[in-house]
Amino acid sequence: MKNACDTLITNAKGVVIPEIGIIQTNILIENGKIKSLQRSIDNIQASKIISANDKYVLPGVIDPHVHYGVYRPIEEAAQTESASACIGGVTTMMRILRMTGSYTDIEKQLSASRGNHYVDYSIHASILHRSQIQDIPYLVEKIGINSFKVYMNLGGELNHIYVDLEPGSDEPRYSEVNVNDELLSSIIKSAKINNSLTMVHAEDPLMCAEYMRAIKNKQENLPILETWSRCRPALSEIRSITKAASFARQFNSELYFVHIGSARALETILQQRTRGGRKNSLYIETCPHYLTHSTDFDSILGKVVPPIRSKSDLYHLWSALRDGQIDTIGTDHVASRLSMKVGKGDIWSALAGFPGLATMIPVLLSNGVNKHRISLERVAEVTSYNTSKIFGLYPRKGTIQPGSDADLIIVDLALKKRVSPQLLKSYSDYTIYDGWELKGWPVLTMVRGIVVMENGEVEKRSLGHGEFISRPTNCHK
Numbered sequence: 001m002k003n004a005c006d007t008l009i010t011n012a013k014g015v016v017i018p019e020i021g022i023i024q025t026n027i028l029i030e031n032g033k034i035k036s037l038q039r040s041i042d043n044i045q046a047s048k049i050i051s052a053n054d055k056y057v058l059p060g061v062i063d064p065h066v067h068y069g070v071y072r073p074i075e076e077a078a079q080t081e082s083a084s085a086c087i088g089g090v091t092t093m094m095r096i097l098r099m100t101g102s103y104t105d106i107e108k109q110l111s112a113s114r115g116n117h118y119v120d121y122s123i124h125a126s127i128l129h130r131s132q133i134q135d136i137p138y139l140v141e142k143i144g145i146n147s148f149k150v151y152m153n154l155g156g157e158l159n160h161i162y163v164d165l166e167p168g169s170d171e172p173r174y175s176e177v178n179v180n181d182e183l184l185s186s187i188i189k190s191a192k193i194n195n196s197l198t199m200v201h202a203e204d205p206l207m208c209a210e211y212m213r214a215i216k217n218k219q220e221n222l223p224i225l226e227t228w229s230r231c232r233p234a235l236s237e238i239r240s241i242t243k244a245a246s247f248a249r250q251f252n253s254e255l256y257f258v259h260i261g262s263a264r265a266l267e268t269i270l271q272q273r274t275r276g277g278r279k280n281s282l283y284i285e286t287c288p289h290y291l292t293h294s295t296d297f298d299s300i301l302g303k304v305v306p307p308i309r310s311k312s313d314l315y316h317l318w319s320a321l322r323d324g325q326i327d328t329i330g331t332d333h334v335a336s337r338l339s340m341k342v343g344k345g346d347i348w349s350a351l352a353g354f355p356g357l358a359t360m361i362p363v364l365l366s367n368g369v370n371k372h373r374i375s376l377e378r379v380a381e382v383t384s385y386n387t388s389k390i391f392g393l394y395p396r397k398g399t400i401q402p403g404s405d406a407d408l409i410i411v412d413l414a415l416k417k418r419v420s421p422q423l424l425k426s427y428s429d430y431t432i433y434d435g436w437e438l439k440g441w442p443v444l445t446m447v448r449g450i451v452v453m454e455n456g457e458v459e460k461r462s463l464g465h466g467e468f469i470s471r472p473t474n475c476h477k
């Protein structure tokens with residue numbers, strides 16, 4: 001008897017399956033799900049056969065840290081940024097939503113998002129104001145959002161943050177936010193009570209403001225990014241990490257530290273992990289730019305918070321990535337145009353953040369796997385498996401196993417491409433990798449059984465295929 005399926009992926013050099021390893025198998029897909037993995041294709045009848053052409057297949061990438069809908073309304077931003085996700089092999093993008101008012105109005109954002117994504121998406125809600133804490137149960141129970149971001153970096157004179165646009169509007173706007181200890185602990189506590197995860201931006205705004213003032217006054221002639229790094233010292237991260245971790249112990253809750261880029265911040269979290277509670281209750285995310293750029297970059301384009309650090313921090317992060325100390329990689333993608341990014345042309349007025357969705361996997365393959373710093377299995381863990389487990393998407397996503405969504409990528413480790421903004425298909429017209437030759441690219445991206453990118457071309461007909469992924473209410477019990 002023949003074993004029928006919609007789509008068969010065959011001829012892979014290896015299929016990278018977290019917890020199992022790299023195996024020789026064929027992948028049978030039916031109705032957007034993995035139907036089975038079979039060694040032999042003798043008895044299989046498939047409507048569509050995709051040859052992996054002796055290349056590796058990995059689980060689709062889950063990017064846990066994406067900003068879009070900030071400078072353009074989500075209905076427009078979703079189209080370009082999810083196209084860029086396809087290029088980078090990202091099959092689920094997790095938006096960090098920042099609303100100023102009540103999150104009971106989130107339906108407007110959700111309906112504007114619908115039909116405008118190529119890839120699946122999920123949402124983390126930022127809690128900027130005390131009044132929003134009461135919206136947490138609603139978001140968890142009714143919407144399927146169970147991760148909440150707190151910005152410890154906002155307060156004092158550094159209290160401005162861009163919030164997401166109302167659908168249909170295109171006037172970027174600020175909110176004034178002041179995260180004091182009382183608000184921080186209330187968010188951590190409330191997230192815990194609602195079986196949710198708190199995501200922490202750990203920097204101390206008072207310390208950063210003080211350092212920034214001193215450095216401006218000194219007027220030393222330092223390289224641009226060295227100046228920026230000194231304005232926001234690792235010490236400020238350490239102070240905030242220590243404080244947040246102590247609240248986490250108090251409420252026996254988990255924390256997810258976003259964008260860790262300095263060796264000292266990383267070491268502080270590792271130390272805090274050993275103190276009380278479950279060992280892995282403090283998660284660590286780093287970003288591709290901390291693995292590729294140091295203050296030597298010396299360009300205003302590299303302005304980001306927390307700042308890009310020294311070469312030695314960069315090497316330290318690669319070993320932590322290899323050794324399993326870092327849990328996930330998020331891009332902290334910001335879809336801005338060059339004209340907005342550079343501001344008046346100085347480090348003070350430039351906008352923080354830059355695009356990164358499409359280049360995460362190429363960076364990890366080129367500078368990681370192809371340079372023997374990390375294995376392909378490790379890439380699958382930090383870009384998909386760990387992320388899916390931490391955010392309650394597993395086993396629907398994060399692996400290639402029967403019953404999971406057929407989200408996967410085929411990567412060509414030998415393919416070289418020179419990076420340009422055009423290649424990446426984001427709204428952003430610049431990239432910090434402009435001109436870099438990266439070796440190792442996704443050549444096919446599949447979301448729930450549908451090919452959304454092949455050979456660097458986005459499949460335009462699949463616009464709207466991406467769905468909002470609501471997460472289960474009990475995953476952080």
Ligand SMILES: [Zn+2]
Nearest residue numbers: 065067096332
């Ligand atoms: Zn961010």
